[in-house]
Amino acid sequence: MITAGIDMGMEYVKAVLLRDGEAAGRGIGLSGGARRESAARAALEGALKEAGLSAGDIGKTVATGKGKFDLSFADKQVTEAVAAAKAAKRLCPAATCVMDAGCDETLVLTLDGGGKINEAVLNEKCAAGVGGFLQNMARRLELSLEEMSALPPVAAGGATVNDGCIVFAELDMLSLLNRNVPVREIAAALTDAAAVRVCTVLNDVTVPATDKVVLLGGLAKNKAFVRALEARSGISFVIPDHGEYGGALGAAQIALDT
Amino acid sequence: MNRFKQILDNHQEYAREWKKRVGGRILGYFDTYLPEELAYAAGMLPVRMMAEREPDMISAKWIYSSCYPVKSLTNQLLLGRYDYLDALVITEGCQWMYNAFEVAMNNKPDLLTHYLFFPDHTDAPTSKDLLVSELKVFRAKLEEWSGRAIADDALDNAIDVYNTNRRLLRKMYELRRMYRSVILGSEAMTVMLASQLMDKAEMNVWLEEYLRELEEREPYDDRIRLMLLGSETWSVDLEELVESLGANIVVDDLDNGASYCWNETVALKDKDMALALRYLGRPHSALKDNNWRRRPQRIFELAEDFAVDGALIAKQIYCHPHGLDNYAIWKLLRERGIPFHYFERDLTLPREETRLRLNSFFSMIRPGLTRLAGWHTPMTI
């Protein structure tokens, strides 16, 4: 049976196809939050192409992500937390905790041995939009995300920005730019501030596991951010390949299981 | 000045070193309503808890949506930065501070703690009686902690040391009043904050030396004279930025600024009553100034006395008592023709944005300041 999982994220829509439970194809579409349905179709087309399938082959489609109810052709919707837990257990059966950090939201779940969710913690508004923030900051610093990701995560010169509020962080960034602080330093300060904010979500979990924490979502691709987060949290994350497709993968798995 | 700066920059160090040197106990406190004299007389060093700028991942687990000083205090307490404290005392005041106190209490079981109810209704005829009752409870607690009674002469001495400190700090404010002052706002605030961290007897010696030094100093050029209003401050970044733009903060109405030292304890036979009257009669914080509004009048008097050209109101984000005072303060300043600029601060002071604000404000008021343009020379006070 072919099942599809579609993660309707704020920045990108991701699609994953499973053929009898085995990964068959992935696709991605830029949504920006405004063109979700068409982005979902583009993502699904990409996945179908990779899998060598057509839309008619799909037996069941499950949507997740912020815009999950905007997808007219989904058979079912599941919350991001449920999809992330499913994906984490599939990708790392020993996982006891999963963090999904994306453009808009960050969530942390603790799992029992069977994959049941013990705790689900979502970010507070002050820690919202961290992925989008880093993207915007890269643009302001005239860096690509890849370049920003490759920079050292700690500012050697000690530059810091406000880590309590991204608006203030941006103002501090402008101050640093005006003082001719090197762009690399500023990028590192911004990355670290983002890591501090995201770390507060991890800290909200009562008994966070430190060894089997799966990191999903777009921010898993930002190496500088991951290093900063690891340094701040003391956690060594399990980062699966294509972690940004975690939500879609979980949704596809749920389509198969239910 | 350097040694005051050092105290402020390493605000944990003085108490640690004092503890080693003197062997006494340290009592941390949150706001300036604590009758420090009692703790001092019991042989303890009262130390003001100071907010610090550092990455904070911890406080969010314990406290939601407070101002940054409260977050910072919680962060520092939980990180063990204040582990040299023997006791922690809070007086009835800002509830966010209270939350930090409560988190510390729940997490540091070995810490001696006390809650002193300080009337919010400061001007009822019975307020003093209630405060005396509370001071007696606090005194008994201190005696229990130290294992000995607070002797009358020790309390007399403490009152004297604290009064001397207030007198010296007031003298510093008098120097700030001068046309072409010999002291900058950043220097004065550094001294003021350092005084809340130090043994007052030692502080008084330093302060006397410093005041003598100031008398010898060449005055600074005349600048735009400003008054600083709003929430408590924990650093002198703002003052320094103001000075870099050709202005100077000559007076303030901050709870841990001028209000901390403005009135002395008047000797009475009943020392608890003397202390109660001192603290009830001090210039009140925005929170305690809740019955008849007295802050606007005080602010106006200070503005007149210190001949200010304008006021800066720097409020901490999420500082509700000051938020609620805006209306009355703005109204007063507008009616009295005192230009002002209002803004909010957070963990960091965004320099460029603040510079822009200040520059615009100064550009607005500078043309009216004829003495700065050399049209006339004010009399020296």
Next chain:
Amino acid sequence: MAEKGQIYETRPLEFWAKAKELRAGWQQSIESTETVVGQGNILAIADWSRAFPAIGLVEDNPAGSMIASQSSPFARKCRLASEIRGWGREICGYQNTCWGSQFLGYQADGSPFPYRKFVVPIPCLCDQHNKRGQQVRDFEPVPQWMMDQCVYLGPRDAGREEAMIEHRAYSMLRQINDIERLFGQKFDDEKFQELLTAYSLVDLYSRDISTLMAQTKPTPLSIKDYYSVYTLGSLTKIDPQETVDFWKLVRDEVEWRAQNQIAAVGNERFRWIEAHPPSWHFLKYYRYMESYGAVCLGSQYAHRVTAGCLERRPDGSIDRREMLYYPKDTPLETREDGVRVCLTPDVRYPHHHKMDEYIRHNAIVEFADIFQADGALLAGWRCGVGCTLTRKEQAMRLRRAGYNVMFYEGSQPGDRTDLDEKRFLEQLDTWMETQGLEKQGD
């Protein structure tokens, strides 16, 4: 008719009709030109204000919430009227809307704002109450009587309490004397005593109701219904005997429902508690949760303000929390006696106010246990220190005790501007779905 997923029988509440009648009567009395409308907190002045023939008490919290619920555009106007006076994001919506309406001079329906003729500010549970008299007096120099809310931590100290009671008793007696003098009204001492006796009965009935809600599965009354009546006789001035009769009526009906397994929510399968005021303008979430079979049992706030009326005794049994009232053998004969009776529980009640929420940080865990809850929904109100204090620590302690907790945010219970309703409902979905619960009827 049975709904899909229904497990228990349910039926409408019969005390509704009487509740509506009492509410309408109160509204009429407030609108009457004979009434001197004062501003004050229920904890400060409700008890004595009713012994004056024509003193009406209005509190800004419910007034502000009502504005936010009635009309978004008007609430926005009120906020703007407050904001241009310098109130920022840290000032709570109760004040912003209530005093905004005062600054505008009219209410949501266009009728004139009921200007207060006097004001009694009290710090109460929240710092922001501390300065509430000033909003009225900045507008018009009406009489003001400041009042302290005395609290302390640690073991009971009779001497400390006495000083606190005396300080407050002085303020209260002065208020009564001044109001007699200024408004030419005679304080009815006999009625005052009658009221105090009535309140103690109402207190007992309301504790019975809380006990029945906590201990009966399925719960016979949900907090959604309880909130609709719980200000009757407390915030709203009603004849003492009528108040007692009404609360007996409610208690009897709830007791009957409990005995006959009549559920508040027919598909109850998840019991949850919350903490402190809910988002008054968005009570829809109670119904939304019911679609998952999740019923709300309320908060410590709802069940006798902050404390929760029940406690687990050392032997494991559950009983009513002891209230340290004025000594029972003390005569209730003079005005001063009455005033002390009003004030004593406030100071002595060992788990009241800060004593409970702030220091007894495990109180909410005990509350969840006693109410047989499965989880807790906690609100973070960004502009309300009193509504938010200790909330994060409570979340952590509940989680540690094994309760499933969801945390949501808004600016303040009486302010809808910053509550992301869609995200809030999505969070509820996440909360339910991560526990394996699905909407019934889907």
